[in-house]
Amino acid sequence: MSRPKFSRQLTPIDAIAACIAFAALGGLIWTPKLSNSIAKATGALRPVHVSVDVRNVPVADPTKLIDEAMQHGRASIVIRNQPAGSVELDTIEDMRRFLVAVQPDGSVVKAVDPNPISQSVLDARFILKGDAAVSKTGVVIAGTNLKIGTPVEIEGSTYRVNGIVSGVRIK
Numbered sequence: 001m002s003r004p005k006f007s008r009q010l011t012p013i014d015a016i017a018a019c020i021a022f023a024a025l026g027g028l029i030w031t032p033k034l035s036n037s038i039a040k041a042t043g044a045l046r047p048v049h050v051s052v053d054v055r056n057v058p059v060a061d062p063t064k065l066i067d068e069a070m071q072h073g074r075a076s077i078v079i080r081n082q083p084a085g086s087v088e089l090d091t092i093e094d095m096r097r098f099l100v101a102v103q104p105d106g107s108v109v110k111a112v113d114p115n116p117i118s119q120s121v122l123d124a125r126f127i128l129k130g131d132a133a134v135s136k137t138g139v140v141i142a143g144t145n146l147k148i149g150t151p152v153e154i155e156g157s158t159y160r161v162n163g164i165v166s167g168v169r170i171k
Contacts (some may be wrong), residue, residue: 045131045132045133046131046132046133046134046170046171047129047130047131047170047171048129048130048131048132048134048139048141048168048169048170048171049090049127049128049129049167049168049169049171050087050127050128050129050130050139050146050152050165050167050168050169051125051126051127051128051165051166051167051168051169052125052126052128052152052154052163052164052165052166053095053124053125053163053164053166054122054123054124054125054126054154054161054162054163055095055123055163056121056122056123057121057122057123057161057162058120058121058122059120059121059122059159060120061120062094062120062121062122062124063094065122065158065159066092066094066122066124068156068157068158068159069089069092069126069156069159070089070091070092072089072156072157073088073089074086074087074088074089074156075087075089075126075128075154075155075156076154076155076156077128077130077141077152077153077154077155078152078153078154078155079141079142079144079146079150079151079152080144080150080151081153082142082143082144083142084141084142084144085130085141085142087128087129087130088128088129088130089126089127089128089129090127090128090129091127092124092125092126092127093124093125093127094123094124095123095124095125096112096113096123097112097113097123098110098111098112098113099111099112099113122161125166126154126163128154132146134170138168139168139170146165146168147165147168148165148166148167148168149164149165150164150165151163151164152164152165
């Protein structure tokens with residue numbers, strides 16, 4: 001009795017190599033970049049603006065940090081200690097505190113609080129622009145729900161600051 005010719009050529013190593021090839025193909029299909037491209041093409045991702053408030057961050061020169069961040073134009077975002085990719089910096093608003101004094105004649109005088117300036121403290125609102133999935137429970141970026149009050153970390157080439165989401169606007 002002779003064995004079929006093809007069975008003599010297959011070995012357990014061939015089966016292992018086929019399994020590895022199928023696993024690699026599955027990994028290629030399920031990559032986040034490909035999934036995001038498919039989601040973008042089908043319209044599942046929509047543009048959103050997210051406001052992140054950063055308060056009381058000690059910085060040597062807050063104005064220079066804001067200028068450098070805007071010049072770079074992009075920042076990495078970490079939501080609840082989970083990396084969520086890169087987003088575009090739309091604007092950074094300086095949120096300095098003001099002192100208010102009522103004068104004897106009833107008028108109100110407002111002036112910038114000199115303490116944060118002398119202590120070099122950053123108070124700013126980062127407006128981030130990116131694409132997100134919109135579900136019944138809210139905006140989802142990188143598989144994480146993003147709502148007002150969510151802790152967020154924003155990282156650029158020369159800074160890493162922690163903030164809180166203060167606004168989410170769907171375009």
